[in-house]
Amino acid sequence: MAKDVYYFSHDVNASNDPKIVAMESQFGVISYAWWWKLIEKLASSDDYKLPFKKYTFIALDKELGILNENERPFNENERPFNENEHNFFCSNESFLFINSLIHDFELLDCDDEYFWSPSLIRRQEERRSKYEKKQEQRRLAGIKSGEARRKKEQKRTVVQRDSTVVEQNEQKERKEKEINNIERDTRAREDENPLSMFDDDEVKNKPIYDLYMKAIGDVSPVIKDRLDDLVESYGKERVIVAINTTADNGGNSIKYVETVTAGNLKKEVQKDFGASKHNGNARNVSRKKEEVDWQAEYERVHGKG
Incomplete structure (x- = not known):
C-alpha cells in the first residue's frame, strides 16, 4: 500500500482511551511514549505493517528505548511469552510489550508474518480516500476549466470571424453604394445631356x-x-x-x-x-x-x- 501522506491523525483525547489507560497501568506512563513511537514506525512502513520477526523486536528495543529484563525489575503482572503462539522464542522487552498490546489490550493485530494497528490503517485509508477524492475533484475541475477556456476561445473566434464578415459586408455595401451613386449621377447627367x-x-x-x-x-x-x-x-x-x-x-x-x-x-x-x-x-x-x-x-x- 503506497503512502502519499507523511502524517497521521492523532485524537486529542487518545490518553482517555480505556485500552491506553490499561496499557499505562500495566507498563507505566512511559508506555504512552512507546506506543506513539511504535505507531510512527508502523505509519512509515510498507502497508503500515511490521514483520513479526525477532530482528524486528531487537531493533525496536533500541528505537523505543525499552529496558531489557536485566535493566528493570520484573513485573509479576506482565503476560509471559507463549511459545505455542509463535515459532520463535523472544525475551525482548519490546516483544513482551507488543505481545501484550495484541492479546491483552487489543490495540494491535497480527498474523503469522506481520503485526499492525487496525486503527492506524483505517485512519490512513480514510485519509488516502479523501486525498484521492480531492485529487479527482481537482482533475475534474481542471478539465472543466479547460473546456470553459476552449469554449470561450471558440466563442471569441466566432465573434471575431462574424465581426470580420460583418466588416467585409459593410465594406462591400459601401463600395456597391458608391458605384450605384456614380452610376446614378452618370445617368442623371446623361438624361440632362446625352452627350455628357x-x-x-x-x-x-x-x-x-x-x-x-x-x-x-x-x-x-x-x-x-x-x-x-x-x-x-x-x-x-x-x-x-x-x-x-x-x-x-x-x-x-x-x-x-x-x-x-x-x-x-x-x-x-x-x-x-x-x-x-x-x-x-x-x-x-x-x-x-x-x-x-x-x-x-x-x-x-x-x-x-
Missing part, C-alpha cells in the same frame, strides 16, 4: 456625335467607336454628308451611315476616273477637293429638328 458621356477634352468628334443624335438616334459607345473609324477613314466632311443623306432617306442606323459613306467615296472615285478618260492630261491636273461646310450642315439639321 463624351465630355472629354480628348474627344475630337463631338460635333459628329451631336449631328448623329439629332439626325438619326442615340450614340452608344459602340456607335461612337464606329463613327470615329468613319472619320479616320473618310474624313469629317464625308461622314457629315453621309449622316445628312441617311437622315434625308429615312435611315436610322450606323450601318446605313457606313454604307452611304462608302458609296459616296466610290462615286467620287468613279467620277474622277471618268474625267481622266476624256482628258489624257487629267493625270497632271489635281482635282480640287470639294470643301464641305460641316457647321452649315450641322445647323441645317438642328434647324430641321
